Amino acid sequence: xxKSIILKILENDRGGKIVLGTLFIVxxxxxxxxxxxxxxxxxxxxxxTVTLLGKYLAFAxxxxxxxxxxxxxxxxxxxxxxxxxxxxxxxxxYLMRQIGDxxxxxxPDLPDFMVFMNLKEIPWFWYGFDNPLFMFLMVMLVPxxxxxxxxxxxxxxxxxxxxxxIITQALTYALMLAFFRNDMGFGxxxxxxxxxxxxxxxxxLDSTRIALLIISYFAxxxxxxxxxxxxxxxxGRVVMSIRDQESRVRxxxxxxxxxxxxxxxxSAVLAAIAGALxxxxxxxxxxxxxxxxxxxxxVIWVAVGGRGTLYGAIIGAIIVNFxxxxxxxxxxxxxxxxxxxxxxxxxxxxxxxxxxxVIKIKDKLNSRKEVA
Amino acid sequence: xxxxxxxxxxxxxxxxxxxxTLQEDANKLLTKSFKTKEKVIVDLTSKYSQDEKLEFLFQxxxxxxxxxTKKNKVIVYLKDKKENNYLTTxxxxxxxxxxxxxxxxxxIKINNKLRSIIKSSLAKINLFSKNExxxxxxxxxxxxxxxxxxxxxxxxxxxxxxxxxxxxxxxEASTVLIAKYKDGEDKKEAIxxxxxxxxxxxxxxxxxxxxxxxxxxxxxxxxxxxxSIESSKSFYSxxxxxxxxxxxxxxxxLAAIGLAVTFGVMKVINMAHGExxxxxxxxxxxLQQIMPNLIEYSIIIAIPxxxxxxxxxxxxxxxxxxxxxxxxxxETLLATFGISLVLQQIVRTVFSPLNQEVKTPxxxxxxxxxxxxxxxxYNRLYIVIFSIIVFLFxxxxxxxxxxxxxxxxxxxxxxxxxxxxxxxxxxxxxxxGLGSGIAGVAGVALSQxxxxxxxxxxxxxxxxxxxxxxxxxxxxxxxxxxxxxxxxFNKFLEPYAGAVLAKVIILVFIILFIQKRxxxxxxxxGRDAQD
Numbered sequence: 001x002x003k004s005i006i007l008k009i010l011e012n013d014r015g016g017k018i019v020l021g022t023l024f025i026v027x028x029x030x031x032x033x034x035x036x037x038x039x040x041x042x043x044x045x046x047x048x049t050v051t052l053l054g055k056y057l058a059f060a061x062x063x064x065x066x067x068x069x070x071x072x073x074x075x076x077x078x079x080x081x082x083x084x085x086x087x088x089x090x091x092x093x094y095l096m097r098q099i100g101d102x103x104x105x106x107x108p109d110l111p112d113f114m115v116f117m118n119l120k121e122i123p124w125f126w127y128g129f130d131n132p133l134f135m136f137l138m139v140m141l142v143p144x145x146x147x148x149x150x151x152x153x154x155x156x157x158x159x160x161x162x163x164x165x166i167i168t169q170a171l172t173y174a175l176m177l178a179f180f181r182n183d184m185g186f187g188x189x190x191x192x193x194x195x196x197x198x199x200x201x202x203x204x205l206d207s208t209r210i211a212l213l214i215i216s217y218f219a220x221x222x223x224x225x226x227x228x229x230x231x232x233x234x235x236g237r238v239v240m241s242i243r244d245q246e247s248r249v250r251x252x253x254x255x256x257x258x259x260x261x262x263x264x265x266x267s268a269v270l271a272a273i274a275g276a277l278x279x280x281x282x283x284x285x286x287x288x289x290x291x292x293x294x295x296x297x298x299v300i301w302v303a304v305g306g307r308g309t310l311y312g313a314i315i316g317a318i319i320v321n322f323x324x325x326x327x328x329x330x331x332x333x334x335x336x337x338x339x340x341x342x343x344x345x346x347x348x349x350x351x352x353x354x355x356x357x358v359i360k361i362k363d364k365l366n367s368r369k370e371v372a
Numbered sequence: 373x374x375x376x377x378x379x380x381x382x383x384x385x386x387x388x389x390x391x392x393t394l395q396e397d398a399n400k401l402l403t404k405s406f407k408t409k410e411k412v413i414v415d416l417t418s419k420y421s422q423d424e425k426l427e428f429l430f431q432x433x434x435x436x437x438x439x440x441t442k443k444n445k446v447i448v449y450l451k452d453k454k455e456n457n458y459l460t461t462x463x464x465x466x467x468x469x470x471x472x473x474x475x476x477x478x479x480i481k482i483n484n485k486l487r488s489i490i491k492s493s494l495a496k497i498n499l500f501s502k503n504e505x506x507x508x509x510x511x512x513x514x515x516x517x518x519x520x521x522x523x524x525x526x527x528x529x530x531x532x533x534x535x536x537x538x539x540x541x542x543x544e545a546s547t548v549l550i551a552k553y554k555d556g557e558d559k560k561e562a563i564x565x566x567x568x569x570x571x572x573x574x575x576x577x578x579x580x581x582x583x584x585x586x587x588x589x590x591x592x593x594x595x596x597x598x599x600s601i602e603s604s605k606s607f608y609s610x611x612x613x614x615x616x617x618x619x620x621x622x623x624x625x626l627a628a629i630g631l632a633v634t635f636g637v638m639k640v641i642n643m644a645h646g647e648x649x650x651x652x653x654x655x656x657x658x659l660q661q662i663m664p665n666l667i668e669y670s671i672i673i674a675i676p677x678x679x680x681x682x683x684x685x686x687x688x689x690x691x692x693x694x695x696x697x698x699x700x701x702x703e704t705l706l707a708t709f710g711i712s713l714v715l716q717q718i719v720r721t722v723f724s725p726l727n728q729e730v731k732t733p734x735x736x737x738x739x740x741x742x743x744x745x746x747x748x749x750y751n752r753l754y755i756v757i758f759s760i761i762v763f764l765f766x767x768x769x770x771x772x773x774x775x776x777x778x779x780x781x782x783x784x785x786x787x788x789x790x791x792x793x794x795x796x797x798x799x800x801x802x803x804x805g806l807g808s809g810i811a812g813v814a815g816v817a818l819s820q821x822x823x824x825x826x827x828x829x830x831x832x833x834x835x836x837x838x839x840x841x842x843x844x845x846x847x848x849x850x851x852x853x854x855x856x857x858x859x860x861f862n863k864f865l866e867p868y869a870g871a872v873l874a875k876v877i878i879l880v881f882i883i884l885f886i887q888k889r890x891x892x893x894x895x896x897x898g899r900d901a902q903d
Contacts, residue, residue, distance in 0.1 A: 076702050150883075157887040162641055162701050166837050167883050173834045174879035177872050292834060296643075296709050303706060336717035343710020347703045348696055 009228050015355065016228060019311040020221055027053070027217045031210045050209050051281050052325060056318050057216040058278035061223050063301045063317035064310055065270035068227050070299070071308035072236070073263045074243035075160075079168035080271050081295035082175050083143040087272025088285040089179075090142060092192035093126060094135035095203075095280060099196050112194065113187045123185040132199055139276040140269045147268030148261065155257040155264075160246070169292045176290030191286025198280050209281070216277045220314070223270045227310050230266070239263055300339075304346050306353025315354055394420050395464045398429060398447060402440055406483055413486065417493040427497050429463055434490050438463070439477040448477070492517060499529050504538065511541040515548070515573050523549050544569045548577050560593055567597030570608070570745040575601050608745040613863050619752035621859025622759035623821065626814035627832040628839035628851055629759075629766055633807035634686075635837075636846040637770070637783045638800065640694055641705040644712040645836060646829025647719075648808045651685055652678035652815020653824045654719060657728045668733045671816060678812035685715075686808020690801045698800070712829065719826045727825035736820060751820050758817055766810060767848055779803045783846075838882050844892030854893060 010017050030053055033045040062084050069075045101108035105115040110122060128134040150171060154164055182188035201208045230236050241249045242256055250256045279285045288294065298317075305316020320342070327335040350357055397419065400412045413430075420426045429447075432438040437450040439460060448460040448469060457471045482490070491513070498510030511529075514522060526546050533539050547569070551562035563581065566574045575598065582594040627649060634642045642648075656674040660667060689711055697704045736754055741747040770776040781789040782799045790796045815828075822828065839858060843850030858878060865874035889895065 076705075153884070153887045157890055159886055159890045162639075162705075163841060163886060163890060165641075165702065165705065166841050167886050169834060170838060170879045170883055174876045174883075177879075178876050181872050293830070296706075299706065300710075333717070333721065336713045336720075340710040340713030340717070343713070344693055344707045347707040347710075348693065351703070 006225060009225050009232065013228065013311075015309060015311045016224065019314055020224060023057070023217060023220070023314075027057075027213060031214065034206060035210060047206050047209055050206070050213055054209070054213040054216050054281040055278060056321050057213070057220050058274045058281065059298075059301070059321055060314040060317040061216075061220045061274035061277070062271050062298060063305065063313040064220070064223050064227060065267040065274065066298055067302050067305075067307055067310055067313035068230075068267040068270070069264055070302060071310075071313070072231060072239055072243060073260060074246075075260065075264065076165045076299065077168045077264075077267075078165045078292060078295050078299065079170075079172035080267070080298060081289055081291070082172040083147060083268040083271040084275035084278070085172075085175070085179075085285065085287075085289040086143040086146065087139045087275030088279040088289060089186060089192070089275075090129075090135055090138040090272075091276040091279040092195075092285040093129040093186075094132060095195040095198060096192050097126070097130040098198065099194065102196055103194065111187075111192075113190065113192075114185075117182060119185075125185065139272050143268045143272035144265055147265045151261045151264040152257075155260045169295070172290050172295050173292050176287050176292075179287035179290055187286075189287060191284055191288075192279075193284040193286075195280065195283055203280060203283070212277070212281050216281070219273055219277055223273070224310055224314070226266070227270075230263075231310070235259070235262075297339075300343055300346070302353075304342065304350075304353050306350075306355030309353075309355045312353055312355035319354065394423055394425060395447075398426075398464075399445065401433075401447070401480055402445055406486060409480075409482065409486060410489060413489055413493060417496060425464065427494065430490050430494050430497070432463070433480060433482060434487065434494070436479065436482075438480045440480060441469075442476055442478055447480075488517070492519070492522070496522075496525060499525070504535050507533070507535065507538045508541065511538050511545070515541055515545045515571060518545055518548055518573065520549060520553050541571075544571060544574060548573055551581065552577055560590070563590065563593045563597055567600035570601060570605060570743055605745050608743070612746055612748075613867075614860065615748055615752070617860035617863035618756055618856065619859070620863055621856035622756045623818065624835055624839050624859055625759045625763060625852060625855035626755070626817050627811075628836040628843075628855055629763060629848075630807040630810035630814065631836045631840050632843075632846075632848055632851040633766065633770075633810065634804055635840055636848070636851070637779060638803055638807075639701055639783070640698075640804070641701050641708065642694075642804075642807070643705055643709040643833065644689065644715060644829075645708075645807075645811055646831070646833035647712045647715040648682045648686060648811035648829070649815040649818060649832060650719065650824075650826070650829040651682045651715070652812030653730070653819040653828055654723060654728075654815070655681045655812065656816045656819045657723075657730050657824055660731055667731050668735065670731075671733055671736070671820070674816045674819075675813055678816045679809040680812075682812025682815070683805040683809030686811075687801050687805040689808070690804035694804065695797065695800070712833075716826045716829070723826075725826055727823040730819040730824050732820055755817050755821070762810060762813060763848070763852055766806075769806065770848065775799075775802065838879070840892075842882050842885065842892055844894035844896065846896045847892070847894040850892055850894035 010020075030045050030050055033043055034047065034050050037044045062080070065083075066077065066080045069077055069080075096111045099111065103112040103115075105112050107115050110119060114122065129138070150168075154167065159167065178184055179186055180189050186192065195203055197203050198208070198212075201211070203209075231239070238249065238254055239259055242254075242259060246256060275285075275289075297320075301317040301320045302313045303316065304320055305314065306312030320339075323338065323342075324335065327338055346353065352359070394416070397412070397416055401409055403409060403412075416426060429438065432449040438447065439450055439458070440447050447463050449463050450458055451461050451468070452459040453474070454471070456474050458474050458477055459471050460469045460477070461467065462469060495510040495513045495517070498506045499514070501507055501510070514526070522545070526542050526549070530539065530542050530546065533542060544566075547562045547565050550558050551566055554562065563578065566578055578594045578598045578601070582591050582598060585591050585594070627646075630648070631642065631645050634640050634645065652674075655678040656670065659674050659677060660670045663670060663673075666673070689708070693707050693711065694704055697707060732751060736751045739747040739749045740753065768776075770779060778789070778794050778799050779802075781792070781794055782796050782803075786796050789799075818828065818832075822831070835858075839854045840851055842858065843852070843854030861881075862874050862878055865877060868874075869877060886892075
């Protein structure tokens with residue numbers, strides 16, 4: 001029997017199969033326990049948990065995108081939050097237009113914050129955002145084009161290493177400052193919020209939430225398959241050689257810039273899709289997502305999970321965010337200590353992250369078995 | 373009825389002349405008629421202008437705190453009130469009265485006309501004050517509320533005045549009066565002369581003459597003078613912007629210079645650098661809390677203290693974490709970012725998450741007024757000087773001392789440096805401590821400019837990195853030039869783009885600049901530049 005494409009891509013990828021399989025089971029279980037089990041049963045899963053899980057999956061996709069450039073290309077981007085946020089803003093603008101006249105001011109043509117700011121007409125860059133297809137296009141195009149311009153400039157002039165990291169940080173910082181401005185037309189520091197429905201479905205309904213969760217899962221799966229497919233291909237081999245010995249690859253005759261640019265754009269688009277999925281589930285997008293802090297934090301997710309292993313990024317994103325949700329509600333003062341400590345400990349003792357640790361332990365067990 | 377009033381009024385005016393002391397004369401203020409009050413005030417001013425009590429009385433009258441007891445008509449001023457009880461003091465004897473119900477007192481009421489008379493009276497009184505600042509202030513006051521009635525007074529004071537600053541203001545006042553009210557050559561001369569003054573008053577009078585006068589020659593003269601004022605004004609505002617840029621540049625320099633050591637020399641991306649600045653600022657705050665009587669000196673004491681505290685924290689960070697990460701700059705970035713989060717939370721736990729107020733010593737507040745179009749605040753002026761001193765200090769240490777020689781040796785070739793007998797790991801710790809200590813010193817300076825809070829460090833970290841990268845890593849002079857360039861750039865952009873957009877433009881500019889010169893303004897040369 002011919003294997004399906006999915007299984008072909010996942011061949012020899014036990015970790016990926018386990019992580020994605022487990023996630024599939026969890027998502028399915030949560031969906032069933034939320035919809036089919038009555039609310040008073042102990043097996044019922046609250047909508048809050050559904051949303052939380054959906055958020056984790058969006059973050060996992062973002063981490064996956066970063067792992068692609070950091071783990072495989074060796075480019076540590078400290079500004080990936082920018083692409084995530086841009087995707088989120090594109091989705092947010094669409095959702096804003098869906099509110100129609102149900103806003104506080106009841107203005108069918110203008111979102112609330114524009115009425116509040118005394119704008120008479122909708123700014124030109126909001127045109128078309130009432131169309132979902134246009135929105136989907138923009139979610140990918142805007143961050144993609146930004147990644148293209150930025151990457152083209154940076155890679156062509158061979159900005160590498162630390163310098164590249166610092167200018168990616170400058171990029172997201174500049175965007176954050178710009179989006180915080182009220183007259184940018186993106187709602188200033190309040191961002192976009194108060195969404196009502198998406199594609200005609202009410203966002204407050206459990207079924208919509210479950211649908212979004214499932215879509216997030218399949219987006220993550222799709223992102224994973226694309227990334228894995230790229231890395232399994234010949235192109236992937238070149239990319240990894242660039243990471244390890246850039247000058248040699250260039251010397252052999254490869255156009256290193258083009259490879260870097262391609263991976264950078266793919267990663268930016270994946271991050272943007274993650275942002276677009278994040279917004280309807282969380283219900284808000286604001287300039288805080290552009291902050292360098294967020295982008296660095298997401299580097300840590302990848303580091304904790306284990307960079308250079310795609311499923312590791314997923315694990316890291318889920319572990320850190322789960323810990324974050326737990327600590328910030330249970331022990332808010334401890335959270336920064338815990339996160340800070342985690343940064344230090346992971347870089348010092350777990351350079352390969354959780355995945356590296358598991359592999360190490362397994363190797364040890366195996367070698368013991370062989371001795372025995 | 374009217375006649376009766378006039379008689380009464382005249383009687384009162386007559387009676388003023390017979391008063392003997394300030395107290396007796398001042399008692400005539402207890403009339404309901406505003407007209408009488410006006411006469412009394414004018415009279416008091418001419419009679420008692422040297423008496424300090426009069427000034428005090430006028431000030432209280434002006435703010436409406438001057439009362440008199442209904443019972444024995446004693447003039448008092450309101451010191452404090454608790455609910456309906458007034459705590460008052462006799463304005464002449466200075467004795468506190470028993471607290472008493474507010475219904476026992478009446479207020480000496482004034483109207484707007486009286487208010488302006490009192491103000492000009494106060495100005496006159498102050499013109500004879502012994503204190504130069506008071507004289508200057510009142511001369512300026514006189515200039516803004518200029519009246520032809522003051523002419524004699526001005527000339528009188530001009531004769532006696534010794535301070536050149538006060539003289540200049542009065543000279544301008546007198547010139548304005550001549551330009552406005554005199555005729556002929558004098559007027560022309562005065563209009564010409566007004567072109568060299570800078571206060572808004574001269575401009576206002578010149579514009580008035582230019583638009584109202586029918587004499588074409590006068591209009592011409594006035595317009596030349598206006599043009600001259602405006603060109604020197606725009607020159608001074610250029611100077612002022614340049615100074616703001618300089619002060620912003622010096623802040624950037626202070627924030628970045630420690631980073632130039634840890635990042636530039638050691639290749640460690642220290643994301644906790646901002647928090648080391650924050651620790652310096654909190655050291656200043658803590659010192660002021662411990663020694664509330666020494667606010668004037670606290671900043672001076674804080675400089676070495678902050679250097680030591682931040683330096684020790686830096687050494688601790690180096691020994692515990694960074695030591696294990698040399699040669700892996702991206703990993704130092706992650707680990708030090710974790711440290712920065714922990715340091716922030718420690719500060720929140722110890723000092724509260726709110727911003728703390730660091731007091732400014734007297735000698736750092738106020739402004740140096742060069743002329744009426746240009747004044748520079750002392751705190752910024754000192755910070756410019758201070759940042760240059762710190763810069764020279766670091767330059768000296770790295771280039772002229774044996775420690776600096778060893779630091780450079782280790783950073784250039786660790787193995788050979790060790791072979792020459794340099795304790796590389798010890799040098800690492802000291803270098804990192806030096807960079808951190810300087811961050812602390814920057815924190816002392818910043819505590820005078822911004823809020824001291826747990827987020828202080830974050831506000832400067834991105835900027836500091838931009839400065840170091842823009843200037844060229846490992847080059848202190850590059851850091852200096854980059855800091856001042858960016859500061860000036862920012863301040864000159866601000867009027868056109870607004871503060872936030874100016875910053876965005878600068879960031880984009882740096883991003884583009886890095887494409888052209890990936891190693892900054894002054895790249896390192898030779899083998900060292902390869903990594």
